[in-house]
Amino acid sequence: MDLTIAIITGTLIGATPLIFAALGELVVERSGVLNLGIEGMMLIGAVTAFGFAFAGYPPIVAALVAMLAGATAALLFGVLALTLMANQYAAGLALTLFGAGLSTFLGHGFGAAPLTAITEVSIPFLSSIPIVGPLLFRYDPMVYIAIALIPIIWFALYRTKMGLVIRVIGESPQSAHAIGYNVILVRYLATLFGGAMAGLGGAYLALAYTPLWVPNMTAGKGWIALALVIFSGWRPFRVMLGAWLFGGVTILQLHAQGFGIDVPSQLLSALPYVATIFVLVVISRNRIFLLKNFPMSLGKPFHPGN
Amino acid sequence: MRRLTLEQRLHPSVAIRALSPIAATLITILAGSAMFYFLGYEPLGTLRVFFIDPLTSVYGISEVLLKACPLVLIALGLAIGFRANVWNIGAEGQLTIGAICAGGIALAIGEKDFGFTLFIMVILGALGGMAWASIPAFLKVRFNTNEILVTLMLNYVALLLLSYLVHGPWRDPFGFNFPQTALFHSSAMFSPVLPGFRVTGSIFIVIGAAIIAWTIVTRSFLGFQMAIAGKAPRAGLFAGYRDNKAIWLGLLIGGGAAGLAGMAEAAGPLGQLLPTISPGYGYTAIIVAFLGRLHPIGVVFGGLLVSLIANGGESAQMYLGMHSSLSQIFQGMLLFFVLAADFLVFYKLKLVTR
DSSP states (O other), X not given: OXXXXXXXXXXXXXXXXXXXXXXXXXXXXXXXXXOTTHHHHXXXXXXXXXXXXXXXXXXXXXXXXXXXXXXXXXXXXXXXXXXXXXXHHHHHHHHHHHHHHHHHHHHTTTTTOOOOOOOOOOOTTGGGSTTHHHHHSOSOHHHHHHHXXXXXXXXXXXXXXXXXXXHXXXXXXXXXXXXXXXXXXXXXXXXXHHHHHHXXXXXXIIIIISOSOOTTTTTTXXXXXXXXXXXXXXOHHHHHHHHHHHHHHHHHHHHHHHTTOSSOHHHHHTHHHXXXXXXXXXXXXXXXXXXXXXXXXXXXXXXXXX | OEEEEEEEOSSOOHHHHHHHHHHHXXXXXXXXXXXXXXXXXXXXXXXXXXXXXXXXSHHHHHHHHHHHHHHHHHHHHHHHHHHTTOOOOOHHHHHHHHHHHHHHHHHHHTTOOOSXXXXXXXXXXXXXXXXXXXXXXXXXXXXXXXXXXXXXXXXXXXXXXXXXXXXXXXXXXXXXXXXXXXXXXXGGSOOXXXXXXXXXXXXXXXXXXXXXXXXXXXXXXXXXXXXXXXHOHHHHHHTTOOHHHHHHXXXXXXXXXXXXXXXXXXXXXXXXXXXXXXXXXXXXXXXXXXXXXXXXXXXXXXXXXXXXXXXXXXXXXXXXXXXTXXXXXXXXXXXXXXXXXXHHHHEEEEEEEO
C-alpha cells in the first residue's frame, strides 16, 4: 500500500515540471510559433531559482524571478524568430545551447549546496487522513498550482476572446492581420508566457524536485515537454494525461532499481526516453489526428508586408 | 509620410552571403569583450588568450585542428540534412554509437594485428552512426514521427548504453574498477600526423569528406533534389522527387558522418571507450553548420573558428581562471548573431516615402 502511494505521489510530483513547461509551449505553438528552446529556458529558470533560494530569498521569490529569467530568455528567441524572421528551428536550438552554457556558468559557484526546498503543505485534519491524506493533501503547493493551471489555460484558450485571437493567429496569421490584429505582438506575448512557464518548470526542478543545482539537470525534460505538446494534440487536458504517463514511467523505473530488478540501471534510466519515442510513434501514425489539431502556421515566419 | 519597410532580396549576392557570418563573428567578439569587461577581466588581453594565443605555437594549432576535425565532419553531414529540412539533432548519439561499434571490434580483436583493424573500425563506425540515424528516418517515413524529438531522445539512450557498457560488460578487468575499457591496440588507432602532437591521420578523412560534401551539394543532381526538398517541397513532388528520399539520405549522411567522428575520437585522442566520448561535439556541430551557412566550405571555416573558441576557452581557464562554460556561452552567442545577420542577407531595409 505504502509503495502504491509512493508511486502515485511520485508520479504527480514528476509530472509537475513537465506540466508547467508543456502548457507554456502549448500556448506558444497555438500562436503559430515553434520554440525549441524549452530545455535552455528551463535550465536558466532552474539556475536562477537556485541562486535566489541559495541567497536566502523565500521560494516564492525565487520562483517568480525564475519565471522572469525564462521570459527574458524567450525574448531573445522572439527577437530572432519574430522580428528578424530567423529560422525558428535554428533560433530555438540556439536558445537551448546558449541556455545550457549560461546556466552552467552562472551555477558554477553553487556546487551541490543544499537549500531549503519548497515543503509540502500540511492541512490540519485533511493531511492526516490515512491513505487519502498522503494521496491528495500532502504535496508542495506547486503541484496544486500546476494542476489548477490546466483548466485555467483551457478556459483562456477556448472560452475567451484572447484565446480565440491566439488560435486564429496560429491557424492563419494573414486573416488575423487582415482584421486588424497585431500578429507579431500576440506572438511575442505568447512566446514570453511560454518562457515564463519553462522558467517555472526549471524552478520546480531546482527548488522541490531535486533541491540542488547540477549542470544540465533538466536531462531532456524540456524536450519531453515538447513531445507532450504533440502528444496532447495541442489540448491542455491531454497535457496532464501525458505528463502523468511520463512521471509514472520515470517513477516506476526508479522503484524498479530500488527493488533490485536484475536489469542494469542505465537501461532502466533509458525507459522514459524510449517511452517518449514510442508515444510519439503512436500519435504520429494517425495523420488525421495531427492534421486536425496542429496549428496550421506552426513554425512559419510571418511578415506583415506593405 | 516616410517609413521603413522590408523588402525581400530574392537573389542575395555571394558577397553578402559570405560577409554575414564574418560580421556575426565580429559582433560576437564585441559582445564577448563587453561580457569579459563586466566579469572583471581586461577585454583585450582576454581576447588575445581566446583567439591569438592558441595559434602562436605548432602545438596550439594542432590542438585547434584536433577539435575542428569532429566538428567539421559532423557539421558537413548535418548541413546536408538541414538543407533538405531534415532536422537531425541526434549527432551526439550517432557519434556515441559509432564509437561503440568501432570500439567493440577493437576490443574483440585485442592484441592481434591484422593490419586492417582500423579500416574495419572506420566502416563499423560509419555504419553504426547510420544505423542509429536510420531509426528516426524509418519512424519519420513510416509513421510521420517528428525527427527532432526522436533523434534527441536517442542521444540520451545512446549515452546510457555507452555508460552501461563501460561500467559493465566492457569494463577493463585490470582498470582498477574505473568505468573505462582496455586501451586499444596500436593497430586499432590512428597514428599522429606528426610525432608528439595529438592530431591524427583522421584529419585526411575529414578533408576527403569536405570534398565529397562539396561535390554533393554543388555539383550533383542529388544535392539539387535535396535542396528542392528543403526549399520547395511541393515543387519537388510535382517534379517527381520523393520527400522520403531526402529524409533517408539526410539522416543517413548525418549519422554516418557523426559515427565516423565518434570512431575517430575513440581511435584517436582517447584510445579507449570512456563514459563520455565527446564534450558535446554533436550539439556544437549544429552551430558550426549554421555558421558555415550550410555550405561545405563555410563549414570548414566555421569548424576551425568554433574549435579555436573552445581551445581559447581552455587556455582562458588555465591562465585566467575563467570557467570553461564561457566558451559554450560564446558559441551560443555566435549562433544567435549568425541567425540575426541572416536577416540582412534575406531582407533589405528601405525608407519609403508616400
